[in-house]
Amino acid sequence: MITTKQNWFKRSMAVLLVLIMCLGIVPTSVFAADEQLQNTRDIYLSALNEARNISESDYSKSSYTVFQKRIDEYDRSASMNDDYETLTDYEYSKLTQGIKEAYSLLREPSHTYYQEFAKLIDYCDSINPDNYTDESYTEFSKQYEKLKKRYGLKKADAYVEKDNDVGIYQDLIVNRYYSCLNLLVSKDCKEVIKEDESTGLRLISDSDTISEDTVLTVDKFDSSNWDWQNVQSIYLTNIETVCNQYEYYSFSLLDNEGSRVKFSKSFSVELPVPDYFDIDNLTVSLYKNSCAAGAIGGISVDNEKRVVTVTFPDGSWLYTANGAAILLKNPVSSVDPLTLENDGVYQIQADLTKYTDAAEASMANAALVNEAYLTKNGENIDVYLNFNPIYILADTPAYCGGLWCEKGEIKDGEYFTESKTVFSYYTNEDGSIRDNDIYNGITEINCPKTIKLHLERDSYNDFGGYTLAVSSPTMAAAFDTPFEEMYMDDLLCNLFISKPELIDTIDNADKYLPTYDKSALRYEIDYSKSLDELDYTVESWRNLIDTVDIAQVKYDGDSITTEEITEQIGLVQAARKALVIDDSADGDKAELEKLVAEAEKLNEDDYTKSSYSALQDALTAAKKVLDKEHAKQPRIDTVKEKLQAAIDALVKKPETTLDKDDLSDGKYILSAEMFKIDRSSYSMANNAINHTVWLEVVNGEYYLTVQFKGLAIYNKFGYLSRLSYYNAGYTYSDYGIPQGETTAATVFSTQKDSDGKDVIDQYNDANNLYPELLKIKLVDKASQQYVPLHVFVPIMEAIAEGTGDQDVLMELDWSTLVENKDGKIDKEEQEEQSPAVDITDAATGVKVHADKGVFEEGVKLVVTPIISGADYDLAASALAEVGKKFKLYEIHFEDANGNEVQPNGTVTVSYPIPAGYDAANVVLYRINEDGSKTLIKGAVDGNYYTVITKSFSNYALVEKDSTITDDQNTQNVNNGNSGNSGSPQTGDNRNIMLWFMLALASAGMICVLTFTRKRRVSEGE
Incomplete structure (x- = not known):
């Protein structure tokens, strides 16, 4: 959670970052200062310190102020860093020179600018x-008379009344009267030309402005001595690449x-363009000093004479820390990827330039790793790019927010949103997706590390590059721009591709190209969870959450492979794409509103903490539905039932005088719940304990006894195998993770089956029995809200390595504390799983198998073949590009009372392969309500196509690439002309149990926690 203070800090930093970027002092490389650089730095700092500490009393107040303002222009101390240099030796020397020359602005104590103005x-x-x-003189007189009327001594008197003597200097003397005097040209004035022999640069002025003995100095920088990258604008940092x-x-x-020389008249400069520049593609930029952005104006280029002429408005361009500067540039020679002769994988140089100047680097180019890969496959062009953070200030990184191919050339929100694929993101230490400045990394703007950019031909431009939209969160954050008001294409840039080198064929592309990492899966999981459940149909939302739950388990494991990451990302994206907007009629909220009003009247002080907390959760969910403009009746009914159940489950606080912090020796009872370390979500262990716990106080020390129970995780059933508590002195990390030494709980008894025998399954053995009653010490007694514990869950470890060990936080509800007068421990009975299910539909031959606990006892299978009507037409349309020959079934389950139910886990479904269908080309699709389709992976087993699934609706068994309909196939079969056998070909008969195990292990189709299921069922899903 971001606090207001943190937001203020981030916004402040963002503003500072933008200012620094505009000033152009962004360091992109860290290097050690040599002795000479250190000396010039020390000299500069000494001069700066001396200027800052001169005695104000030795000079007039006004001139001291003007002097310090001039020193401000040369003060770079705020951006200097002890770890790396932000300025060069050249820059330090020039800044020092500027400081020394500023002393000419100081005046004696009695001086005033009013007196100077009068003179x-x-x-x-x-x-x-x-x-x-x-x-x-005529022009001077005309301007001078106007000045005297509007800006004469009366105007100066007004400044004096406001105690603003400095204003007289800035506004009147410098900005107005000096400019007027510059209009005068003496009769003996003649042209003065100063020329630098080495470069041919000529400065042209007159004798009224400069004397014959002035000297023109020119410093030229090019690729052989380019050290301006750390003192000039950020746009010059990567100039050698663009x-x-x-x-x-x-x-x-x-x-x-x-x-x-200090003068204020205009002057011009002529610069011969060296022969090695392409004059037709020449870009010219002007710089007033080393830390100002380029300003293009007053420039003319004579292509025939190869001369650049620049007219400067006044001499102040020369009277700065580094004088003035002219930059000549030719952009890189960009390659059109479509003109590359061969398809394949290329190593390229990628550069981002300003959209208005192809020879000037975009700010985003400082974050781009210029070495990149490109794939060409016909007209499909993809580039693979990496981004680094820009450390503008020490330990304060700024990130690019993304690149997309632009539609058009203005910020209008029109860009190819699907052109960018992110393979990895920058994350926080705990693995969560990093926010980008003040913007949420999940729902707004993240920090991509590696991306694929599909280059749309519509984005190719006249510069020979691609027009891209570039997200600059730091710039937007500087102005506190809300995300809703941002255009991701607020800034445009050019992508130039150069130096292509063919390194391999398309078939071998995987050897070079990036793959998804865990951060990409984390983003897909977190983004899916951020969606609003109430916007979608129950079935499509349940399918997404089931898929996300499985992906979460895989993500939490220590040994997830790249292939598994890629697969899980695909499954989550497909489930999200299959979401169906709930457009059913709006429901009636009247009864729910009454119940909410009733719940809000209940007094927290009257009920136990845990029961009242459950009420608040239900109340929050109900209010969310009430706030939804178009809430649907099933949702309304679900939250209403849940809220009523929470009200009914409220437990009155026991009347007691017990002081939890000072209990007498004895035995007590209270309630407990288990939470994840996020302190808001229930841990899976919460379903594996008896929520009544037993407290014993011995010699003032607190000991707690807990009962472990069986835990159902989808089709698997097991127990917690170990429990330990953190010793006194433990701490929490910045992410709330407990840290410190632990002590194993004392085990009083172990789990027994219904026959009284030790429970031994595939996850334990006789030497590692499952504990039932355990005792831990409360090292903090009752002083802390949570008791940090560590548990091990064998089932989870079997599903995904590394997920078995888990830290949990036990919250004790001290409001339920009562004496245990008889001292007994009343254990809860262990829940028994419902029996396994094996059903075959007699009419269709569809078979299903479900393990124990997946369905309630007495469940019925209902299979309805669909051969015509709207659902059939919808399926035919969805499968048009797959095949014409298909069987469509509507499948669901009903309980003993005829109510439709969904499984608590995965179900194996076997569809008979009809005669005339080519078994080798049979696949299964779920036909979604919006007309889309979702592929359900499966395998041929004898005369059946078998899949493992979690939800049921309309499913189509289709023969890929078939050109005849199912009716035509039936006629052919009846006529003995099927052409295909319904029996699988040799090699299709496989060990179905082996396939099941592989599916469970690799597809990850096995893990949603029991408490999650119960929550869904209670919500009417």
Whole structure:
């Protein structure tokens, strides 16, 4: 759960991250500072510290403020890190130089900018027009008169009244009057050109602005000395991957003392473009200083002369930490994958660039691993990409939220949602899916690690790349944008593919391509659980949850294979796709509303904690249905019955004067329940204990006796085999997992069967009997809400290795505490499982088998062949691309009273293969209510096709690729012209029991907890 404080922190961090990204100081590599870098860093920090600590009393208040604001521009201390360098030696030197030059802004204590402004006006009034050209003086006079009327001394007086002397400097002197004075051109003014011989860069100004003795300095950076990646914009960080050619020209104008010339007039720069640049695909960017985003403007390119001319608006572009800069770029030569000669697997370089500038890296490119794989299979092109977090601040990663092929070129929510497949996600330490900034990782935006991107041809663009939608949660979070208001295609980028190298054929692609990992299965499980049950039909929802429960057991195991992960993901996705929206008529909530009102009047203080907690759970479920605009009658009835049952089950608190924290020696009784470590879900062990427990106090120490009972998990039945408690001094991890040493419980008795013999099954032996009565010590007595325990469940270990050992939390309901006056332990009788079921439908030959405990005794099998009507037409349509020849059955079970029931576990169903059907091509599909179909895996066994399933509705046995209907097949059979034998071919007769075991082990079709089943049954499912 995210607290308000945590949300505030995350939003604050998000804003800071975006600001830093915009400033362009994102480090993408960590390197040790050499001695020279350390020296320039120390010099910079010393100069910065000295500037920050000068005495304000030595200077005028206003000039001190202006000085410190200028120092702010050179202060990078907030982003510096002791573990790695965010700036280069070059940058440190330039920043230090800027700090030193800022001292020229300081004035003596008596100085005010009001006085300076008054002198400036006197100077303007005294200007001799004979010294300037008529044209420039006329323009100056016109602008100056306007300034005096609107921004004269009266305006300055207003600043003084507001105690804003600094405002006079910033708004009046610098921004207005200096600009006006720049209009003047002296009569003897002449052009001044400064040229750098090594690069040919020329700065063009005039003698009014700069003197002849000024010196132009140019630093050129290219692939041979590119160290701007850590001081420049993030878009330049990966420039070598998105550009074939790139050169960065940083230039400054210095006086004869080595200080930068301060002037405010406009000037121009001419830069010859080297011959190795493609002039037709040249991109030019301007940079005011090393930490500002690029600004394109005032640029012209003469393709014939191969000269770039840049007109700068004023000299402030040169009077900064690093002067000004021009960047020339040629984008990489992108390859159209469809033009690749051969199908196969390619190793490629993948780059993401800004959509508006193919030679400038997208911010997402910093997170992309540029080495990637591409598969070409005809016109189907897929790329496989990996993402790394960007550590903008130490220990504060930012993640890309995903890539999709875009439809169109604007943010409109129109993108190919199915173009992205995620193979793995970034997770938290406990394996849960990581949130992406302030957005929920399950229901909103996650942090993908490895993806497959299917490249849609509609997204191919004129740049020679693919237009992609890119999710930038950090940017959205900076502005606190709700997820509902986000466009995943708010930002667009280009995907460029270059340097393709064919490494293998499509048939061998699996050797190179990524596979699903456990995080992908975790996402599918958690996302499925986040859906609203009330939106879907009972049957389709039950099918999803059953599938998810099985996947959860597999996920929790220690030895799940890649193949099992892939299979479980496919099953969960198929079950989710098969969900059917419940569009039945809305129900009547009146009776439920009355019952809810009645329940809300009940007083918590009157009832035991456990019974009142059960009431609250039922009440919450009922209110959820009431809040649902289109609640259906079956749901309404289900929660109403559950709520009524919870009301009826309320237990009044016993009248007692017992103090749980200071009990006298003796024997007592109270209630207990077992929870998972999430503290909200019941543990499976909750169904394996007697909820009445016995407390004994001896010499002030508390000891608890617990009875273990049998535990049904789908078609299997077993017991808890071990129990231990955590010793005093235990702790909980950040994820609520108990940690510390444990002590095994004392076993008083073991489980016996109805004949009084020890229970021994496939999970234990005579030396490892199942305990029945056990005693543990309450090391915290009654001071803590939970008692941390550790149990071992053999059945779970058999299903999935590693899931048998489980930490659980026992919650004792101290409100039920009473004295056990006779000292007896009244054990609960062990539940017996209902008998196994073996039924054959006489009319159709359909056979079913169910193990003990799957159905109540006396269950009936009902099989109805469907040969026409709406359901038949629906099946024919669903199976059109599979085959025309099929048998359709509606199958369900009824109890002794004729009520339809669903199994508590898996059922083996054998469908007779009709004469004329090719047994080798027979498959079974469940036909869903919405007209979709779900493949049910099975195998041929003699003259039957046998499957294992958990739910029942309409099932179709179909011959794949058949071209005649079932009626035509029947006619052929009757005429003796079937052409196919209904008997399986040689090799089809298999050991069905072996197949069952494989199905149970590999398909994972065997594990939903009993308490889950009971919950579903009580809800009318």
